[in-house]
Amino acid sequence: MASVSVQDVSRNDLPWLVEWRQDKCVLCGMCAAVCTADAICFTASRGGVRGAALRQRAEISHACTGCGMCTKVCQQDAVRPVRNPDNRFPLLARAGGPLKRGGRSNLNPPRTLDKLVVGRISQMTDPALDSERHTFDLRAPLGRVLPVQDLPLRVEGDSLALTAPTPPVRWIYPLLFSDMSIGALSTRAWEAIALACAYLNEQCRLPVRMCSGEGGLPGRLLESEHLKYMIVQIASGHFGWNRILRALPRMKTDPAGVLIKIGQGAKPGDGGLLPAAKVAPHIQSIRGVPRATLHSPANHQGLYSIEEAVQKMHLSCNAAFGFRVPVAIKCAASATSVAVYNNLLRDPYNICGGFFLDGIQGGTGAANEVSLEHTGHPIVSKVRDCYRAALLQGRQGQIPLWAGGGVGQTGHAAADAFKLICLGANGVLVGRLLIQLLGCVGNEHGRCNACNTGRCPAGICTQDMRLVRRLDVDRGAQAIVDYMLAFDAELRKLLAPVGNSSLPVGRADALVATDKAVADALGVTYAC
Amino acid sequence: MVRIKTLDGHRRRSTQELLQTIEAAVLRGDTEFDIEASGQHDIGGPLWNREGKELLFRVRNPGQRVGAMCLPGTTVLVDGPAPADAGWLNSGGRIVIRGDAGDTAGHCAAAGVIQIGGRAGARAGSLMKHDPQYEEPSLWVLRTVGDFSFEFMGGGRAVVCGLGCAPAVSPLGARPCVGMVGGAVYFRGEADDLPEDVLLSAPDDNDMSWLKAGLANFLASVGHPDLLPELSDRRQWNKITPVPFEQRKRAPVMDMGTFRRNAWVPGGIFGDVLEDDGRVTELAAPGDERLRVPVWNGESCRDCRLCLKSCPRKAIVRTDGEKGVYSAACARCVGCGLCAGLCPCGAWRMTEIASV
Numbered sequence: 001m002a003s004v005s006v007q008d009v010s011r012n013d014l015p016w017l018v019e020w021r022q023d024k025c026v027l028c029g030m031c032a033a034v035c036t037a038d039a040i041c042f043t044a045s046r047g048g049v050r051g052a053a054l055r056q057r058a059e060i061s062h063a064c065t066g067c068g069m070c071t072k073v074c075q076q077d078a079v080r081p082v083r084n085p086d087n088r089f090p091l092l093a094r095a096g097g098p099l100k101r102g103g104r105s106n107l108n109p110p111r112t113l114d115k116l117v118v119g120r121i122s123q124m125t126d127p128a129l130d131s132e133r134h135t136f137d138l139r140a141p142l143g144r145v146l147p148v149q150d151l152p153l154r155v156e157g158d159s160l161a162l163t164a165p166t167p168p169v170r171w172i173y174p175l176l177f178s179d180m181s182i183g184a185l186s187t188r189a190w191e192a193i194a195l196a197c198a199y200l201n202e203q204c205r206l207p208v209r210m211c212s213g214e215g216g217l218p219g220r221l222l223e224s225e226h227l228k229y230m231i232v233q234i235a236s237g238h239f240g241w242n243r244i245l246r247a248l249p250r251m252k253t254d255p256a257g258v259l260i261k262i263g264q265g266a267k268p269g270d271g272g273l274l275p276a277a278k279v280a281p282h283i284q285s286i287r288g289v290p291r292a293t294l295h296s297p298a299n300h301q302g303l304y305s306i307e308e309a310v311q312k313m314h315l316s317c318n319a320a321f322g323f324r325v326p327v328a329i330k331c332a333a334s335a336t337s338v339a340v341y342n343n344l345l346r347d348p349y350n351i352c353g354g355f356f357l358d359g360i361q362g363g364t365g366a367a368n369e370v371s372l373e374h375t376g377h378p379i380v381s382k383v384r385d386c387y388r389a390a391l392l393q394g395r396q397g398q399i400p401l402w403a404g405g406g407v408g409q410t411g412h413a414a415a416d417a418f419k420l421i422c423l424g425a426n427g428v429l430v431g432r433l434l435i436q437l438l439g440c441v442g443n444e445h446g447r448c449n450a451c452n453t454g455r456c457p458a459g460i461c462t463q464d465m466r467l468v469r470r471l472d473v474d475r476g477a478q479a480i481v482d483y484m485l486a487f488d489a490e491l492r493k494l495l496a497p498v499g500n501s502s503l504p505v506g507r508a509d510a511l512v513a514t515d516k517a518v519a520d521a522l523g524v525t526y527a528c
Numbered sequence: 529m530v531r532i533k534t535l536d537g538h539r540r541r542s543t544q545e546l547l548q549t550i551e552a553a554v555l556r557g558d559t560e561f562d563i564e565a566s567g568q569h570d571i572g573g574p575l576w577n578r579e580g581k582e583l584l585f586r587v588r589n590p591g592q593r594v595g596a597m598c599l600p601g602t603t604v605l606v607d608g609p610a611p612a613d614a615g616w617l618n619s620g621g622r623i624v625i626r627g628d629a630g631d632t633a634g635h636c637a638a639a640g641v642i643q644i645g646g647r648a649g650a651r652a653g654s655l656m657k658h659d660p661q662y663e664e665p666s667l668w669v670l671r672t673v674g675d676f677s678f679e680f681m682g683g684g685r686a687v688v689c690g691l692g693c694a695p696a697v698s699p700l701g702a703r704p705c706v707g708m709v710g711g712a713v714y715f716r717g718e719a720d721d722l723p724e725d726v727l728l729s730a731p732d733d734n735d736m737s738w739l740k741a742g743l744a745n746f747l748a749s750v751g752h753p754d755l756l757p758e759l760s761d762r763r764q765w766n767k768i769t770p771v772p773f774e775q776r777k778r779a780p781v782m783d784m785g786t787f788r789r790n791a792w793v794p795g796g797i798f799g800d801v802l803e804d805d806g807r808v809t810e811l812a813a814p815g816d817e818r819l820r821v822p823v824w825n826g827e828s829c830r831d832c833r834l835c836l837k838s839c840p841r842k843a844i845v846r847t848d849g850e851k852g853v854y855s856a857a858c859a860r861c862v863g864c865g866l867c868a869g870l871c872p873c874g875a876w877r878m879t880e881i882a883s884v
């Protein structure tokens with residue numbers, strides 16, 4: 001018998017216990033073969049084949065993540081991960097430094113969005129609409145929308161003529177595939193999302209756009225017609241931008257937009273992080289770096305104030321595409337968001353084409369857990385605050401507000417989107433939802449979230465081709481398309497009862513809150 | 529003949545007063561009415577003579593819902609225009625409007641005949657239906673109908689003659705026949721904006737004989753018998769019917785693989801930087817896809833053959849010699865580690881193969 005001391009790590013210290021039923025197991029070996037965490041192995045409890053037993057490794061570095069791949073392959077229903085509430089993982093795992101992981105915050109406070117109900121129904125006051133047959137206009141702006149009085153128009157005979165160019169505006173679907181970089185995602189996962197985006201545009205007539213993330217874009221996409229569905233991102237690391245610029249002379253079309261990433265909701269104040277395990281050769285070439293853990297600075301170096309950010313970054317990005325492409329900016333939601341938005345609204349050059357706010361429930365491929373859990377700002381009140389700040393100045397709708405961070409977290413993205421739009425968002429961003437549709441098994445209750453390790457069991461957040469080959473691009477893209485078609489139908493189902501033919505941006509009167517504090521904070525009616 | 533005036537100097541009879549007067553007269557046995565209305569609603573129905581005699585209402589200046597809920601045996605003649613909902617829920621009456629009718633004329637009509645000698649407004653004929661126990665309803669319009677007409681139509685026939693309609697303008701307005709599931713709409717001219725689940729065709733012989741007979745009656749009723757030759761040109765008529773429910777298909781959808789092969793960047797967007805043949809492996813894949821690989825160490829092996837017996841994939845090969853030499857056949861081994869776990873001598877060891 002090996003000696004055991006009290007300080008030894010035991011199975012019971014780990015967040016997941018692997019439950020194995022010897023009476024059912026036929027020793028087919030599949031469970032251990034598929035486990036990317038190498039959390040389970042076989043041992044001989046007695047001699048001979050019949051004495052084999054499945055054992056969970058009692059090692060922090062091989063802790064079961066609860067991904068359930070073993071259960072998925074087991075034909076005998078003999079193995080499954082079970083959550084271990086008494087684990088000591090947060091204490092023990094810090095021995096190797098700060099905890100890192102992917103996913104979202106797992107603290108799960110009650111969601112504000114679930115305390116809001118679409119409570120203002122058109123009954124006798126005005127007609128509700130037929131959600132299936134009425135013609136709805138579901139598009140949202142990306143780009144600076146000039147108020148009528150500022151339009152540079154002159155009467156010329158019987159018609160109006162523009163006397164100066166107006167800022168570019170794209171009217172796009174109010175749900176945007178949010179920025180997950182090449183590198184954070186596997187090639188197949190990234191391509192599946194891009195493919196779904198093109199399919200939605202070309203086969204389903206939904207003008208959905210996708211943001212590239214901060215890892216650049218594949219050259220073939222830059223030089224294809226499909227670039228028109230892409231919003232290219234520039235973050236503090238500027239990864240991949242030399243390729244984007246080199247491709248300019250060969251571009252067949254402009255991209256849909258440029259998104260300047262200042263920060264993200266999952267880890268505000270922290271730059272991008274791509275662990276070395278994921279810096280595969282193609283990433284090295286697209287990003288122009290050797291294999292190493294890649295940190296993006298927490299800040300765009302050379303930007304020291306909001307004014308500078310607006311002038312320098314917006315001007316450069318506008319200029320890169322001849323002022324034909326809207327340029328927006330993405331920040332983590334913060335107690336300071338309104339100040340930033342006010343500043344943007346005062347921009348005299350009309351070169352800010354959107355303010356993207358990312359709330360604390362946003363996902364990430366890799367972050368320090370302390371940032372994930374303890375920094376950030378819930379999205380709902382911040383969208384509302386920004387909208388109301390613009391409203392007070394009569395400038396609502398001029399710089400479109402896009403909200404992300406937890407949209408669709410409970411699977412019901414249309415309701416989340418609709419409520420955020422009623423509170424003042426022009427559209428919403430989804431990221432994690434998309435990879436969950438591709439097959440990601442992670443959740444907000446600590447399941448999997450191994451996206452930073454390079455061992456994603458679903459082949460999504462990894463560059464290990466053995467795992468990437470697990471992912472079927474066509475099936476994944478189809479799952480996203482199917483969800484989006486349901487999303488679209490559900491959005492209409494919500495528009496119909498409030499009697500709106502177009503998106504009810506800022507129509508907070510359509511909502512009631514079942515929580516008094518939420519009602520007061522958001523300025524909506526309290527209902528009980 | 530009962531003559532009713534509804535204005536007495538500055539006093540106007542309310543709808544309720546007028547309808548109660550009419551009802552009392554019908555109960556007494558009166559069958560013919562001449563009503564000088566001033567916007568009163570619901571004139572004409574639902575009324576019936578107790579001896580089964582026909583009822584006739586001549587009306588001028590009616591309010592909304594003239595001929596609403598009309599029953600068989602009732603004729604309502606409106607000399608001039610009528611506002612919204614003329615013939616609403618008509619259940620067998622004959623309603624003739626010499627002038628224009630307002631919105632939702634014939635809405636929910638389920639039997640009887642509605643003849644309009646001018647235009648009808650938006651949502652004309654919407655939700656018309658046909659109860660097979662009774663005769664089918666028909667709605668005739670000399671000129672044009674407004675937007676969203678024949679929405680959700682479930683039965684009966686509607687005829688829009690398109691008279692005076694400007695060329696290249698649809699006599700059916702915008703988005704007609706949305707949600708139509710039954711019945712037929714005949715019209716002259718061109719319609720656009722038709723939904724995908726209706727069929728546009730030329731009327732057949734049966735349609736034409738029904739149309740011609742009905743047209744003669746219609747044109748005579750609305751006072752334009754002279755137009756019969758002009759409206760009888762078969763080539764000008766079209767017919768809209770819903771695609772039968774059984775034949776309705778969802779718009780053909782392209783499967784994702786076909787879309788990727790035909791409409792996507794050839795060879796994939798990463799084709800130039802990464803070799804990927806698109807093969808999808810099962811979760812537990814053998815060969816190069818294994819996460820871990822068993823390595824055999826001959827020195828510790830005591831040739832007990834336990835691994836040979838326990839390998840679930842029959843992947844272990846023993847080459848005979850003075851002492852067995854073991855190896856795991858890469859094509860079958862999935863890297864489960866049973867061999868390593870069971871080997872009493874520790875001869876098998878699982879090694880991670882590095883990724884990327």
Ligand code: SF4
Pocket residue numbers: 016018031034035036037038039040063064065066067068069070071080081
């Ligand atoms: S749940 Fe996942 S990590 Fe845990 S043992 Fe099973 S396969 Fe391994």
Ligand code: SF4
Pocket residue numbers: 020024025026027028029030031032054070073074075076077078079
């Ligand atoms: S997959 Fe199931 S049956 Fe096979 S070894 Fe694992 S637990 Fe046993």
Ligand code: SF4
Pocket residue numbers: 067102103435439440441442443447448449450451452455456457458459460461
């Ligand atoms: S399945 Fe992959 S993407 Fe999803 S949480 Fe796990 S590691 Fe991350």
Ligand code: SF4
Pocket residue numbers: 029822838839840841842843844856857860861862863864865866867868
């Ligand atoms: S690892 Fe599993 S499949 Fe491979 S040889 Fe050993 S027992 Fe057989």
